Amino acid sequence: MTYPKSSFLFSLLLFAFSFAITAQEVIPDNQHLFDNFSYRQGNVYRSATGKPGPEYWQNSADYNLEATLDDDAHTVSGNI
Structure with a gap:
């Protein structure tokens, strides 16, 4: 009676x-x-x-900036 049990296990493993x-x-x-x-x-x-x-080309610009930093007030001011 072990033959059907081993056949079932083999089929289950194959599946x-x-x-x-x-x-x-x-x-x-x-x-x-x-x-x-x-x-x-x-x-x-x-x-x-x-x-x-x-x-090849690229845009270019020249700016003249005048800027001052105020460390105490944490501000930047300037002129273009």
């Missing part, structure tokens, strides 16, 4: 391991979605390495 096998999910490879971020071609404003290109 339990089938869930363990299906629980192993394959991690999708999404790296191809980020190819444009990794392999930049560059343009006229920035090169592929991030250095300024031939038509």
Whole structure:
């Protein structure tokens, strides 16, 4: 009478391991979605390495400021 009991235990173990096998999910490879971020071609404003290109520009401004700090009153006053 031990044969049906061992058969039942074997079936139960096989059933339990089938869930363990299906629980192993394959991690999708999404790296191809980020190819444009990794392999930049560059343009006229920035090169592929991030250095300024031939038509790079930036705003510039020159200001003449006169400012005084008052440590006792914790204030800053000034003129432009």
